[in-house]
Amino acid sequence: MPGLARSRTPQRKPxxxxxxxxxxxxxxxxxxxxIATSDEGSFTLREAARRIGVDHRAAYRHFADRGALLAAxxxxxxxxxxxxxxxxxxxxxxxxxxxxxxxxxxxxxxxxAEPARYRVMTSPRANNGRSRPADVxxxxxxxxxxxIASGIARGELHEIxxxxxxxxxxxxxxxLADLIVMRRIVVRRDLLASYVDRIxxxxxxxxxxx
Amino acid sequence: MPGLARSRTPQRKPxxxxxxxxxxxxxxxxxxxxIATSDEGSFTLREAARRIGVDHRAAYRHFADRGALLAAxxxxxxxxxxxxxxxxxxxxxxxxxxxxxxxxxxxxxxxxAEPARYRVMTSPRANNGRSRPADVxxxxxxxxxxxIASGIARGELHEIxxxxxxxxxxxxxxxLADLIVMRRIVVRRDLLASYVDRIxxxxxxxxxxx
DNA sequence: ACCTGAACACCGTTCAAGT
DNA sequence: ACCTGAACACCGTTCAAGT
Numbered sequence: 001m002p003g004l005a006r007s008r009t010p011q012r013k014p015x016x017x018x019x020x021x022x023x024x025x026x027x028x029x030x031x032x033x034x035i036a037t038s039d040e041g042s043f044t045l046r047e048a049a050r051r052i053g054v055d056h057r058a059a060y061r062h063f064a065d066r067g068a069l070l071a072a073x074x075x076x077x078x079x080x081x082x083x084x085x086x087x088x089x090x091x092x093x094x095x096x097x098x099x100x101x102x103x104x105x106x107x108x109x110x111x112x113a114e115p116a117r118y119r120v121m122t123s124p125r126a127n128n129g130r131s132r133p134a135d136v137x138x139x140x141x142x143x144x145x146x147x148i149a150s151g152i153a154r155g156e157l158h159e160i161x162x163x164x165x166x167x168x169x170x171x172x173x174x175x176l177a178d179l180i181v182m183r184r185i186v187v188r189r190d191l192l193a194s195y196v197d198r199i200x201x202x203x204x205x206x207x208x209x210x
Numbered sequence: 211m212p213g214l215a216r217s218r219t220p221q222r223k224p225x226x227x228x229x230x231x232x233x234x235x236x237x238x239x240x241x242x243x244x245i246a247t248s249d250e251g252s253f254t255l256r257e258a259a260r261r262i263g264v265d266h267r268a269a270y271r272h273f274a275d276r277g278a279l280l281a282a283x284x285x286x287x288x289x290x291x292x293x294x295x296x297x298x299x300x301x302x303x304x305x306x307x308x309x310x311x312x313x314x315x316x317x318x319x320x321x322x323a324e325p326a327r328y329r330v331m332t333s334p335r336a337n338n339g340r341s342r343p344a345d346v347x348x349x350x351x352x353x354x355x356x357x358i359a360s361g362i363a364r365g366e367l368h369e370i371x372x373x374x375x376x377x378x379x380x381x382x383x384x385x386l387a388d389l390i391v392m393r394r395i396v397v398r399r400d401l402l403a404s405y406v407d408r409i410x411x412x413x414x415x416x417x418x419x420x
Numbered sequence: 421a422c423c424t425g426a427a428c429a430c431c432g433t434t435c436a437a438g439t
Numbered sequence: 440a441c442c443t444g445a446a447c448a449c450c451g452t453t454c455a456a457g458t
Binding site: 040041122123137164165167168170171172173174175176178179182184185198199201202203205206207 | 250251332333347374375377378380381382383384385386388389392394395408409411412413415416417
Binding site for chain 4: 044045046047056057060065066
């Protein structure tokens with residue numbers, strides 16, 4: 001994101017650049033940065049536009065309203081999350097317990113690394129918009145179900161209800177990530193991985209055969 | 211809460227009632243009701259005051275700012291939650307697995323019954339206020355730790371790390387409640403209890419002896 | 421198509437003053 | 440002590456117009 005502006009300073013008023021190139025993506029990035037330093041509640045569409053040297057009115061060409069911008073931030077975030085999980089899974093080979101642990105590691109790591117994004121992704125504002133199908137988030141859940149189903153097919157996991165097991169795991173991952181991101185519990189960075197391992201391993205104990 | 215006002219209508223302007231009795235509690239109730247029908251982000255201090263027929267400026271006598279009001283709503287909510295959990299535990303007798311299941315049931319039931327309160331309680335706005343010690347929330351966590359420690363002392367649970375086990379359980383309860391409240395998953399009311407039982411039971415499997 | 425000045429109704433917060 | 444009118448800077452959103 002080139003040319004950040006100190007708030008308030010109009011900066012490079014108009015030149016000839018009436019077209020921003022990719023205002024949509026720029027607004028999303030600007031919003032994420034803003035939310036990272038303040039929080040979602042006090043995030044402002046006007047300020048996000050100001051930071052990239054654009055009139056706030058321009059944003060309405062790409063987003064129906066403030067909520068739509070936030071929803072776009074959330075979708076974008078889920079895309080990043082899923083990418084991170086897939087990257088992790090790709091490096092793991094077979095073995096359901098290890099893969100599910102890796103899934104959870106990638107999930108929590110993302111939340112801790114990008115708390116601003118994560119908060120928006122899981123906040124009501126981005127969720128209860130009836131206007132939005134939330135399929136990007138669902139893709140992540142489907143991925144988890146797929147991993148569990150594969151584990152069962154390979155005979156590594158008990159024949160439990162896939163959806164139920166996925167919800168149990170997702171609840172634990174999300175709950176843990178949320179507690180950390182909201183600073184209800186504090187975990188040292190270098191201990192995070194082993195910590196997640198132990199917590200998630202507990203949730204897996206009921207699933208794994210032998 | 212007597213005498214709700216249709217928004218916008220000033221209603222019973224001044225009479226002789228310059229003193230509201232308990233403006234603090236009335237504002238908290240009004241805020242909860244408002245958040246229940248809209249959401250935290252669009253909740254407005256001015257509207258909350260309007261609803262109880264009071265000038266918004268009056269609220270500043272009891273709350274430093276909007277955030278402090280929200281924090282008070284959160285604290286109030288945690289007090290309710292802990293009360294509900296204690297009530298449930300009181301009806302249960304000994305037996306750690308059953309008691310922990312009951313704990314989780316009461317927790318999730320509260321979140322589902324009072325989604326507005328729960329959202330505020332677990333939202334960043336009420337959490338990252340450096341001004342607030344959040345000890346009310348911590349009391350709930352301490353209660354869970356106590357239950358686990360008792361179970362270990364009675365020889366019903368493995369000798370696991372109490373804090374770690376508490377975080378694992380809290381993560382799952384909170385994660386599940388959050389997914390339901392945020393409508394990421396939908397659970398029929400009459401199936402909620404058995405649903406929570408199965409999900410939480412999975413998390414307990416690693417803890418319970420025998 | 422994409423961008424913007426001016427304007428509207430609304431907010432949180434503060435001051436100075438009422439009882 | 441508790442409450443309020445007037446005012447400030449700010450917001451989201453819309454209109455009508457620029458290139």
